[in-house]
Amino acid sequence: MLIDTHCHLDFAVFKDLSALLADSRSAGVEHFIVPSTTARSWAGIVDLAKQHSEISVALGLHPYFLDKFEHEHLKQLETALSSHKVVAVGEIGLDKWPRMPDYDLQYEVLLAQLNMAQSHHLPVILHARKSEDDLLKVLRQTRFSQGGIVHAFNGSLEQAKRFIELGFVLGIGGTVTYPRAQKARKVLQALADEDFVLETDSPDMPVSGYQGQVNTPLRVVDIVRVVAELRQQSVADIARFTSANLQRVLPNWNKV
Numbered sequence: 001m002l003i004d005t006h007c008h009l010d011f012a013v014f015k016d017l018s019a020l021l022a023d024s025r026s027a028g029v030e031h032f033i034v035p036s037t038t039a040r041s042w043a044g045i046v047d048l049a050k051q052h053s054e055i056s057v058a059l060g061l062h063p064y065f066l067d068k069f070e071h072e073h074l075k076q077l078e079t080a081l082s083s084h085k086v087v088a089v090g091e092i093g094l095d096k097w098p099r100m101p102d103y104d105l106q107y108e109v110l111l112a113q114l115n116m117a118q119s120h121h122l123p124v125i126l127h128a129r130k131s132e133d134d135l136l137k138v139l140r141q142t143r144f145s146q147g148g149i150v151h152a153f154n155g156s157l158e159q160a161k162r163f164i165e166l167g168f169v170l171g172i173g174g175t176v177t178y179p180r181a182q183k184a185r186k187v188l189q190a191l192a193d194e195d196f197v198l199e200t201d202s203p204d205m206p207v208s209g210y211q212g213q214v215n216t217p218l219r220v221v222d223i224v225r226v227v228a229e230l231r232q233q234s235v236a237d238i239a240r241f242t243s244a245n246l247q248r249v250l251p252n253w254n255k256v
């Protein structure tokens with residue numbers, strides 16, 4: 001069984017979700033973790049999990065979408081985490097790309113959500129863009145001990161090791177399918193079997209050969225093929241240990 005540990009299946013671009021889930025299942029991709037973006041997205045995401053038993057969800061406030069942020073949303077998140085079955089708080093994090101929402105605000109919202117995840121004993125799904133060192137620092141300062149997934153990891157091997165020490169695994173997706181992604185490929189080759197899970201970040205992050213198309217969880221099949229080649233392991237072995245890794249870091253992922 002393959003699992004897409006990060007796909008935004010609530011986005012409007014996925015018009016016929018039942019057909020997509022059926023196609024994915026036939027291709028061997030059988031479970032899906034859907035993280036959220038804004039407070040407004042939570043109700044729809046919770047509904048997705050109610051309609052499809054193969055979908056698990058995370059609730060949180062994504063740094064990229066903070067232009068719609070109101071302080072009330074943090075209180076609403078606290079309530080939502082107590083009333084819905086979620087596998088993690090996410091996606092949350094820091095984005096240092098140009099023209100992103102105010103970094104101090106990103107930091108403040110991240111801090112509040114890490115403390116919330118800690119008190120609910122929930123892992124987190126982290127979004128990191130040019131911000132890996134800042135994230136490592138805040139995880140240490142808050143003594144965050146619930147672990148989780150650093151989604152679409154694109155940092156150095158040194159940073160990877162520090163996240164792993166803190167109880168995280170790394171989300172490996174479309175980036176490694178590009179031969180020019182030398183750094184990401186080298187990091188992947190140096191990781192232990194225990195250190196990563198697979199993801200597509202659908203509908204974003206197109207896999208090599210599918211540029212210009214909407215990315216879907218079906219592409220986990222292409223990603224795992226490249227991972228197998230790069231690490232000289234079998235697809236079956238990677239499917240087995242990445243599922244075990246997910247079970248370890250997000251222990252509620254398959255509890256209906």
Ligand SMILES: [Zn+2]
Nearest residue numbers: 006035091201
């Ligand atoms: Zn995402």
